[in-house]
Amino acid sequence: MERSANYFNVKTVRNMSNKSESLDDIKEKAEFKHQLVDQVNIPYRWATNYSNSTVGYKGEGVSVDVSRLSPEQKQRYDDGWKKNAFNQYASDIIPVNRYVGDHRHDLCRKMVYKENLPEASVVIIFHNEAWSVLWRTVYSILNTSPSHLLKDIFLVDDASTQGHLHQRLTKEVDKFSNVHLLRTGVRSGLIKARLLGFSHVNTTVAIFLDSHCECSDGWLEPLLDKIANCNRTVAVPLADEISAETFQFNPVNIEYMHMGGFDFDLNFNWRPVPQEELKRRTSIIDSVKSPTFLGCCFAISVDFFKHLGTYDPGYQIWGSENLELSFKTWMCGGSLEIIPCSHIGHMFRNTMPYSWGDNGMQILIKNSLRLAEVWMDDFKRFYHDRIFYNIKFDIGDITDRKKLRRSLKCHSFDWYLKNVYPGLFLPYNSQATGHIRNAATELCIESPVMGFMMYREVSLKPCSDYAFNQHWTLTEDNTIRRDEGCLGYQGPHSFVVMPCNPLASQIKWTYSQANLIISHQDNRCLGISTDRTTVNVKPCNGGSQQVWAWPRRTLK
Ligand code: LR7
Numbered sequence: 001m002e003r004s005a006n007y008f009n010v011k012t013v014r015n016m017s018n019k020s021e022s023l024d025d026i027k028e029k030a031e032f033k034h035q036l037v038d039q040v041n042i043p044y045r046w047a048t049n050y051s052n053s054t055v056g057y058k059g060e061g062v063s064v065d066v067s068r069l070s071p072e073q074k075q076r077y078d079d080g081w082k083k084n085a086f087n088q089y090a091s092d093i094i095p096v097n098r099y100v101g102d103h104r105h106d107l108c109r110k111m112v113y114k115e116n117l118p119e120a121s122v123v124i125i126f127h128n129e130a131w132s133v134l135w136r137t138v139y140s141i142l143n144t145s146p147s148h149l150l151k152d153i154f155l156v157d158d159a160s161t162q163g164h165l166h167q168r169l170t171k172e173v174d175k176f177s178n179v180h181l182l183r184t185g186v187r188s189g190l191i192k193a194r195l196l197g198f199s200h201v202n203t204t205v206a207i208f209l210d211s212h213c214e215c216s217d218g219w220l221e222p223l224l225d226k227i228a229n230c231n232r233t234v235a236v237p238l239a240d241e242i243s244a245e246t247f248q249f250n251p252v253n254i255e256y257m258h259m260g261g262f263d264f265d266l267n268f269n270w271r272p273v274p275q276e277e278l279k280r281r282t283s284i285i286d287s288v289k290s291p292t293f294l295g296c297c298f299a300i301s302v303d304f305f306k307h308l309g310t311y312d313p314g315y316q317i318w319g320s321e322n323l324e325l326s327f328k329t330w331m332c333g334g335s336l337e338i339i340p341c342s343h344i345g346h347m348f349r350n351t352m353p354y355s356w357g358d359n360g361m362q363i364l365i366k367n368s369l370r371l372a373e374v375w376m377d378d379f380k381r382f383y384h385d386r387i388f389y390n391i392k393f394d395i396g397d398i399t400d401r402k403k404l405r406r407s408l409k410c411h412s413f414d415w416y417l418k419n420v421y422p423g424l425f426l427p428y429n430s431q432a433t434g435h436i437r438n439a440a441t442e443l444c445i446e447s448p449v450m451g452f453m454m455y456r457e458v459s460l461k462p463c464s465d466y467a468f469n470q471h472w473t474l475t476e477d478n479t480i481r482r483d484e485g486c487l488g489y490q491g492p493h494s495f496v497v498m499p500c501n502p503l504a505s506q507i508k509w510t511y512s513q514a515n516l517i518i519s520h521q522d523n524r525c526l527g528i529s530t531d532r533t534t535v536n537v538k539p540c541n542g543g544s545q546q547v548w549a550w551p552r553r554t555l556k
């Protein structure tokens with residue numbers, strides 16, 4: 001559908017209680033009007049006049065010029081970042097009802113889907129989401145879903161504490177016949193919140209979204225089509241990026257498709273699609289089989305999700321549920337596919353704004369331990385190794401989850417690794433694993449960020465049993481490795497994590513268990529920099545600055 005620049009004034013929202021209500025009417029009532037008028041002096045790149053309402057049109061972002069904000073505006077700008085870990089100030093300038101554009105490949109636009117696609121309902125969970133961001137998620141769904149395919153939207157409030165999510169939200173939701181509000185009452189975490197939403201779904205397909213997503217033209221049909229063909233397929237859209245800084249919608253380029261992987265921190269990561277999978281596909285818009293998925297956005301058959309025992313309700317707050325669903329989907333007879341014709345934006349942010357209670361890291365580890373215990377068979381040892389064996393965790397009762405796995409007669413994790421994720425690096429026969437601790441400083445070598453960002457510098461940090469990114473493996477072939485990244489020598493003062501190309505001499509090291517030195521070619525040794533913030537390589541001198549303790553734990 002072609003939208004004019006002032007689509008804002010002409011387009012009618014479908015699926016609303018009062019079906020003839022135009023966006024103008026909604027604008028009158030809704031909160032964004034006063035937000036916009038309120039902020040009319042704010043400098044931003046596109047619109048200069050709200051009567052045009054082109055702010056954010058086609059998914060453009062807003063760049064706020066902080067130097068031009070009044071003290072009161074600056075305060076609001078800072079508060080927005082603090083509360084959300086994204087630029088709420090920018091988000092509040094953009095209409096909650098914006099059009100993000102049609103990001104489909106031409107071939108997708110030409111697709112003709114079955115006439116009788118199954119009906120879906122959407123579950124959106126949130127704990128303290130910004131108003132403009134939450135409603136942009138809802139409006140984007142309403143604006144882009146054919147009404148005969150979308151039944152309900154369930155907003156699940158996971159015990160939010162922010163005022164606007166109480167009475168005001170209840171009232172706003174009342175204006176829509178097919179948007180419903182559920183509340184967990186006590187903080188339950190995203191997994192249980194999703195399960196609460198799911199218990200109200202009475203359509204063939206359930207779709208789960210984070211509360212900071214935007215659906216774009218044509219996102220729904222290809223997901224439903226996939227599930228209509230086989231209800232054991234979990235259908236995953238592309239996760240386009242909504243910038244946390246500007247709210248610009250940046251679509252994924254499907255020429256460079258990625259698949260979901262994981263590492264032995266039990267974190268999700270993006271991986272290149274293997275050659276065999278690329279060859280299997282006959283068109284650029286064919287789905288990509290993926291070992292795991294992100295978790296923020298996906299569609300699943302209600303029956304199949306129930307068959308798989310939904311999520312492990314023992315998972316708290318955040319984490320592991322996407323890997324659990326990935327593993328068991330594959331291991332118990334289904335498949336996980338990324339659908340290049342379905343574009344959903346997710347706002348990725350660098351930190352989490354909300355509290356996890358007393359010890360977030362422990363919660364995360366407990367979830368991962370449950371996951372490993374139930375689904376990973378002996379391979380769980382590669383995760384256990386990451387926890388440095390020092391901390392004991394009570395992971396709760398997992399009898400039911402194990403029973404579930406038995407009753408479903410699922411494949412083993414070994415089968416999954418061989419058949420679904422053959423490219424995963426398994427740290428067999430490692431020579432040493434754990435902290436690499438410097439004798440002179442007691443500091444440990446830390447890789448950049450959790451997970452991997454290639455070619456970023458490593459650093460020296462106080463050793464911590466909770467810092468997974470201080471865990472290194474001395475591999476069989478003499479590399480200092482964390483999953484897909486190896487410690488690489490780029491020059492005497494530059495050490496980065498780089499791809500583990502077996503032919504690259506930059507990543508080859510020798511560790512002597514006798515005198516505890518790590519050497520890199522020609523009798524040069526790894527030591528610490530003068531300012532003690534990072535490592536360097538100098539001729540070996542026997543000093544404690546070049547001595548490194550690295551536990552000799554061998555993993556077979
Ligand atoms: O206690 C909570 N209760 C909630 O309802 C904590 C969170 N939530 C809500 C929250 O408001 C949000 O809507 O749960 C949703 C997910 O939390 P986010 O958005 O803070 O986390 P995230 O986007 O980093 O989370 C990713 O990983 C999670 C693992 O449990 C889920 O699978 C999320 O859906 C998932 N999102 C992504 O995978 C995209 C970003 C990660 C990367 C790379």
Ligand code: MN
Pocket residue numbers: 210211212296346347
């Ligand atoms: Mn999210």
